[in-house]
Amino acid sequence: MSTLSTTFLPFHRALIEEEEKKAVLEVLDSGWLTSGPRVREFETAFAGYVGASHAVAVNSCTAALHLALAALEITAGDEVIVPTMTFAASGEVVLYRNARPVLVDCLPGSFHMDPDKIAAAITPRTRAIIPVHYAGYPCEMDSILEIARSHQLKIVEDAAHALPASYKGKMVGTIGDVTCFSFYATKTLTTGEGGMITTENGELAERMRILSLHGISSHAWNRYTAQGGWRYEILDAGYKYNLTDLQAALGLAQLAKCDSMRNARARVAEEYSRLLMDQDAFTLASVPPGHQHAWHLYVVEVNPLALRIHRDQVMEELKERGIGSSVHFIPLHLHPLYQKQLGYCTGQFPNAEDRFERALSLPIYPDMTPDELGRVVEALRDIARRFHV
Ligand SMILES: *Cc1c(COP(=O)(O)O)cnc(C)c1O
DSSP states (O other), rough: OTTOSSOOOOOOOOOOHHHHHHHHHHHHTTTTOSHHHHHHHHHHHHHHHHOOOOEEEEHHHHHHHHHHHHTTTOTTTOOOESSSSSHHHHHHHHHHTTTTEEEOBBBTTSSSHHHEEEEHHHTTTEHHHHOOGGSSSSOHHHHHHHHHEEEEEEEEEEEOTTOOOOTEEEETTSSEEEEOOOOOOOOSOOSSSSSEEESSSSHHHHHHHHHHHHHHHHHGGEEEEESSSOOOOBBBOBBOOOOOOOHHHHHHHHHHHHHHHHHHHHHHHHHHHHHHHTTTTEEOOOTTEEEEOOOOOOEEEOOOTBBBSOOHHHHHHHHHHBOBOOOOOOOGGGSHIIIIOOOOOOOOOOOHHHHHEEEEEEEOOOTOOOHHHHHHHHHHHHHHHHHHH
């Protein structure tokens, strides 16, 4: 095809600039590479940014979710409600605790979990709910908080997509009992790998902090400095989940531009919505009123009534035109682990399966140029023209 551009437009591209490089080099020069002053600074800055009382830095969102469930003493025989429309991490952490992930379906026409299905899934063993703020805008938290309150359940939010996002004026990170963020390479703020836990509960924060570093007494991170003492106590069987100063320095530089990166992604989203509005082959992403969207993902749904080809072929067509795309997510209940070991089956969560069959995540990142956006739009228009029913 003569219109084929030679450069591949990736699905994601992190915005790493001079500030990040400078910050990392400073840490290398400082001689202190692991968790230290930069990590404390990052925690304080992050807590301030989302308006949370406590922030604990860890090396992934998966670690954050695991520590949250551990600190809440979720244990064998307990049940935790998890949406089936999520990434592996949100469910596997429940299994780490030898508890059972109880999967629930999406709201009809949505990628978010259905509060009525949550209520219906509650049993005497239920201890917690893990809402996933899919794509970057919050779940219906009023309903979920009400359900949790009336059944004394804890809320651990998987906010891997939701920085920065808010629900009815409240920042994600200040709503549930514990909120877990991801700084994975493709997320809205990256440290390569990394994560953050926020909570209003000081006791929980302290427990998670101790568990994040071998279960040893909380101020042991500075035991190699002039101020720190060499003695430490092992209080619990903890984990090796600490973030490093190298990562925290990267995170601080990224946090400083979190708002401007979000606004740049929002502009990309607005442009997609404006330029593809007239296409019946694709249902576009939208935001419910009262929700501020982080725009981690821009997910369109391929409309099988308007297009002769399946989503998978749309992705292939995009790839042939040099454009990367992705699918979020293959619902948990369709995976062998959940079918063979936990007894879930195909057909059990029809809304999630329907979403999954049509979902297509388009490239969206802060430094995407109008030309790059135009290429994606033109490719989708071309595909819609060629394969329209
Ligand atoms: C990326 C992601 C995670 C895991 O984040 P890590 O930092 O890689 O552990 C968890 N949940 C969702 C919904 C994600 O997209």
